[in-house]
Amino acid sequence: MNDTTWRAEAEELRGLAPRHLLFLCVANSARSQMAEGIARSLAPPGVTISSAGSKPSQVNPLAIRALDELGIDLRGHHSKSVDAISPDGVEAVITLCAEEVCPVFLGKARRFHWGLPDPAGNGATEAERLQSFREVRDELLRRLTVVFGP
Numbered sequence: 125m126n127d128t129t130w131r132a133e134a135e136e137l138r139g140l141a142p143r144h145l146l147f148l149c150v151a152n153s154a155r156s157q158m159a160e161g162i163a164r165s166l167a168p169p170g171v172t173i174s175s176a177g178s179k180p181s182q183v184n185p186l187a188i189r190a191l192d193e194l195g196i197d198l199r200g201h202h203s204k205s206v207d208a209i210s211p212d213g214v215e216a217v218i219t220l221c222a223e224e225v226c227p228v229f230l231g232k233a234r235r236f237h238w239g240l241p242d243p244a245g246n247g248a249t250e251a252e253r254l255q256s257f258r259e260v261r262d263e264l265l266r267r268l269t270v271v272f273g274p
Contacts, residue, residue, distance in 0.1 A: 137271045150177050152175055154187045157187050165196050219235070
């Protein structure tokens with residue numbers, strides 16, 4: 125997704141001011157968990173932020189480490205199935221899958237797609253994988269600052 129496209133979507137999201145925003149990816153272990161943590165840290169009070177996946181697993185320890193660096197704690201998070209999220213009240217959904225098939229979310233929510241690479245699949249060493257998590261984290265932070273920033 126080019127810079128203009130995601131920025132336009134982020135501005136649209138900002139204008140919508142959703143009361144419940146849901147992030148989706150396959151395992152709900154990295155991208156969507158980091159997006160949830162970052163969005164919760166930026167969203168105004170009263171906004172519900174959730175994440176889920178089509179094949180939930182567990183929160184990746186490198187996602188926890190990458191957000192720790194920003195002072196955001198994911199330790200209490202757990203992977204959830206998209207089927208466990210009631211469509212009632214979800215006003216916006218952001219899918220984050222790039223190379224996989226994203227989960228489907230039923231309901232009337234406005235949908236956005238921010239395809240980002242799965243950081244868990246990048247890098248041969250732990251240091252390289254952590255760097256991939258940092259890159260995705262920083263991109264999510266950049267985009268979500270447009271949605272929730274001043």
